[in-house]
Amino acid sequence: MSGVLELYAAGGLSADEKAEVEQVAREYSEVQAELDLIKNTFERYANLHAVTPPAHLKAKVLQAVAQQKAGATGTHLKLDQNIAPDPNGNGRVIPINQPERPAATPTFNWLVAAAVLLLILSNGFSYYFYQNWKKTERNLQVAQVAQQQYANNIEQVQQQLITNRKELALIRDANTQRVELKGLEKSPSSRVTVYWRRQSKDVYVNIETLPAAPVHKEYQLWAIVDGKTVDAGMIRGANIEGELYHMKNIENAEAFALTLEPVGGSKIPNLDEMYVMGKI
Amino acid sequence: MSLKENISFLEEDLILRLQQQDEAALTILYDKYSAALYGVILRIVKKEEVAEDVMQECFIKIWYSFHQYNKERGKLFTWILNIARNTAIDKIRSKEFRVSSRETSIDESPVKHFSSSFQVIPDYIGIKEIVAKLNPDQKKIIDMMYFDGYTQSEVAEELAIPLGTVKTRARAAIKFLTKLLT
Numbered sequence: 001m002s003g004v005l006e007l008y009a010a011g012g013l014s015a016d017e018k019a020e021v022e023q024v025a026r027e028y029s030e031v032q033a034e035l036d037l038i039k040n041t042f043e044r045y046a047n048l049h050a051v052t053p054p055a056h057l058k059a060k061v062l063q064a065v066a067q068q069k070a071g072a073t074g075t076h077l078k079l080d081q082n083i084a085p086d087p088n089g090n091g092r093v094i095p096i097n098q099p100e101r102p103a104a105t106p107t108f109n110w111l112v113a114a115a116v117l118l119l120i121l122s123n124g125f126s127y128y129f130y131q132n133w134k135k136t137e138r139n140l141q142v143a144q145v146a147q148q149q150y151a152n153n154i155e156q157v158q159q160q161l162i163t164n165r166k167e168l169a170l171i172r173d174a175n176t177q178r179v180e181l182k183g184l185e186k187s188p189s190s191r192v193t194v195y196w197r198r199q200s201k202d203v204y205v206n207i208e209t210l211p212a213a214p215v216h217k218e219y220q221l222w223a224i225v226d227g228k229t230v231d232a233g234m235i236r237g238a239n240i241e242g243e244l245y246h247m248k249n250i251e252n253a254e255a256f257a258l259t260l261e262p263v264g265g266s267k268i269p270n271l272d273e274m275y276v277m278g279k280i
Numbered sequence: 281m282s283l284k285e286n287i288s289f290l291e292e293d294l295i296l297r298l299q300q301q302d303e304a305a306l307t308i309l310y311d312k313y314s315a316a317l318y319g320v321i322l323r324i325v326k327k328e329e330v331a332e333d334v335m336q337e338c339f340i341k342i343w344y345s346f347h348q349y350n351k352e353r354g355k356l357f358t359w360i361l362n363i364a365r366n367t368a369i370d371k372i373r374s375k376e377f378r379v380s381s382r383e384t385s386i387d388e389s390p391v392k393h394f395s396s397s398f399q400v401i402p403d404y405i406g407i408k409e410i411v412a413k414l415n416p417d418q419k420k421i422i423d424m425m426y427f428d429g430y431t432q433s434e435v436a437e438e439l440a441i442p443l444g445t446v447k448t449r450a451r452a453a454i455k456f457l458t459k460l461l462t
Contacts, residue, residue: 003447006454011365012425012432012446038454039358042426044461046361048407051319057332058310064336065306065343151307158304162293 005031009038059147163244167206170195179256181276187211192276194221194256201249203232207240210275213260220261222269223253232256234265255279295356298346306343313357317364323427324368331368338367369429410460418453421446 007013008021025032170176176195183190191208205221213219219240221232233247235258257277259269294312297305317338322331341363349359411419424430424438432450436443 003451006450007425007432007447009454010422010425010450011369012430012435012450014431014433037458039354041454041458041461043358043361045410045422045457046320046365046426047316048410048461049319049323050315051322052315053318053332053335054328057318057335058307058314060332061310061314061336061339062307065340066303068340068344154304155307155311158308161304162290165293 005035005038008035009042055148056144059144059151062151160242163242167195167204167244170197170204173197175199177280179278179280181256181258181278183209183276184274186273187275190276192258192278194278196250196253196256196280201251203247203250205235205245205247207235207243207245210240210258212238212240216263217260218263218265219258219275220265220269221247222257222259223250224255224257225252226254229257229269231265231267253280291356295349295351298343298349301343301346306339309342309360310339313360316357317360320361320427321364321368324365324429325372330371334364334368334371337371338364341367365426372429410457413460414453414456415449418449418456421449422453422457425450 004013004021008018013021021035025035171178176197179194179196181192181194187210190210192210193206193208195204195206196202203221203223210219213235219235221235223230223232230250230253231248232250233245235245237243255277257269258275259271260273260275261270294305294308298309314335318331318335321334321338322328325331325334342360349356420439421435424435425432430438432443432446435446
């Protein structure tokens, strides 16, 4: 068996040889376990070769999947070339059917002149088409950038959606205690909701409205029970509104409050800096 | 806030949504794994335009065959990495895939670590360290099989070495990589 598992994971075995290894791995769990370890190493090795793909590829890939869905056969972006209407005679090759003449005859001269004229015209049109194509290419680039931005926006929306779903699951759970923390004198318009799961003791916080913490300060959540305050964790991050935070577990609570503390938190809350509070 | 918990919650969520054919989940999948996949694909096909084509084919396959992914049999990343590798290797085998002589080899490509907020890539060991420390003979065997699609017999033939040597070197390489990367 020595070396065979490594060959398997590297993809160096034939189909028959692979089937044999899989058979043995099915029968002996130790073999499967070792194979999994080796595969893991390969994955890490593969990961080392990671290369950030070019920015435009994301839109291209997502579009390819969408196009496939729509039944289109192509997997490539189709360039919409804005080609000007074709004036007559462009690019047409004039066949010189006459048999070879030794000297320049009037007909021949006329043909040469016509050919030269055509060449000049053709160059002119080529230049025109080239300019048009360049313009179209620029438009395409602009469109691709816009598409990338839309994709980024969608991603942000998705993040928010995940957060919202989590919160919804919490709200719907009958075992969750919901506590509304209302703004105190310091910040009357602030609103924060705490979700406390009675069974698991997990605490989640949703910041609806709360002023951004100044530099060097962070909000700290407190659980209040029997007249004592218990630290429930810090609210971190630049954009706190609309976020769902998973805080420390709390055994018992009668109320929750947020105070503004120095970064890293304090042992005892600064009561002058209490922004919101709510009782269960 | 437990980072690990957030990661597994999101991965479960991601798998569920991909199974339900939630299109936005594909975007997240792309953000999370595109660098790893692109790097492997590029290393195999060596040309960027081809790599882009393969990436597209790859994601189409992932999307349309996601019902075949079974959580019990392995990680999500394992599954999609396999798809990427197989698609790329099929590509280099399909037509007469000629690598033109004036093309620069991407053997030691400038590896950029794609640091997404979800994925943790051990960036204290980079490909340069691996190249420096791993025995080149051993690395050649592994790379030929993993990135160039050779079977063990083809490797033996190509390098004019016995089959046993191929096995031994592969084993030694993995042992070493496991130590370095775990």
